[in-house]
Amino acid sequence: MLRQRGERAIARRADHGAQQERISKAVWSILAGKGIEHLTIRSVAAEAGCTTGLVMHRFPGRKALLAHARDLLHARTRVRVERLEAETGTPRAALRAILAQGMALNEDSAQEALVWMGFLAASVGDDDLIALHRKNNRAWRDRVERLVADAAPDWGPARVRAAAFALVGAAEGAAQLACFDPESYSAETQEAMLDSLLDAYGLA
Amino acid sequence: MLRQRGERAIARRADHGAQQERISKAVWSILAGKGIEHLTIRSVAAEAGCTTGLVMHRFPGRKALLAHARDLLHARTRVRVERLEAETGTPRAALRAILAQGMALNEDSAQEALVWMGFLAASVGDDDLIALHRKNNRAWRDRVERLVADAAPDWGPARVRAAAFALVGAAEGAAQLACFDPESYSAETQEAMLDSLLDAYGLA
DNA sequence: GTGTTACCGTAACATCTGTTACGACACTCC
């Protein structure tokens, strides 16, 4: 059913990667819609339109399921951010663009913010997942620091670090606030906040 | 055992309020230490040093347990913030103080940040808990907006709102980042970020 | 004493959970 015909050489092998991706998407969907407390093997299988057997054949356990969905989302975000960075002309435009993509400006990104929070909540008390979070998040912080340094070449490292921290924190905090109270924090409100913040730092 | 003797008039009545508080503290402890996935009636009872029977006699169900623990933490935070606001002389000092208390500057506040995130994660897909979050969070936002307006009397409402949003978001985001990666975001780093941010907005 | 009432611990219940085991099916190679 899910099998893709492909070349003769791989006729027998099912496309594990595609199955993992489909299942990971189901994880995101449940994380955003019902919350981590309802993220079970069975609910994931139902959402992905397959059986629990397939889920367990693709992943060794529930934790691996979470870790893979997390890594996949990170990889997608990375691609999106790198494209944004390549497409925009100036470091300042790139900075604004990549911070904006991390906020909850539309339905999709609001869902993503919920998913990130679900992963975070799942990693409390779990050293492996925390380590994953740190690795990914430090990469994200380093990227923002680099862009801030490019956007303000005359700043010292301490000033760059503090500003980058504020930007990263504000974007993340705003996304979280917005996806739980979209009436209070509309897309316009978030963008106004971001512009206000960049302007205050002289990075507009 | 838990019974408090008290006056003759209330000799028979157990102190329900104190029991609820003790149980709610157990909820916080588990939320911060093991995460919401391990928050069960039994684990709460074990942490509180009582039986599941008592927990269920004090609260009608698991959701009420979460809601009460949430409200209690909010009330405590409110008292703390109001005292800070009363103790500090200027609106700017008060603004900095209440934002700082919301970050993860010490062991206790880092735990609290984890607890807040647990409540947030638990409210995904639960309209009642989301409504609770909105009510409390709007009160928090209004307070910060009021302080920003007091600290910068010549600003227009839009500017006040944007700045307050940035401050609230950055404080919340910083707390979250810090409690998952305290090596990257020490108390000094967080305070430097806050000062940098207030300085950028001309609110230092 | 007896009766009453609040308190709460124990145990049961049905359901849900992650995980494992087994078997059926389809395809390839001989």
Next chain:
DNA sequence: GGAGTGTCGTAACAGATGTTACGGTAACAC
């Protein structure tokens, strides 16, 4: 044809989970 192999659905299992029900105990009223 038959053997071998990868694929995956079904069903079972042990344990955990939220919740309910029952029974005992202690304090009070009389």
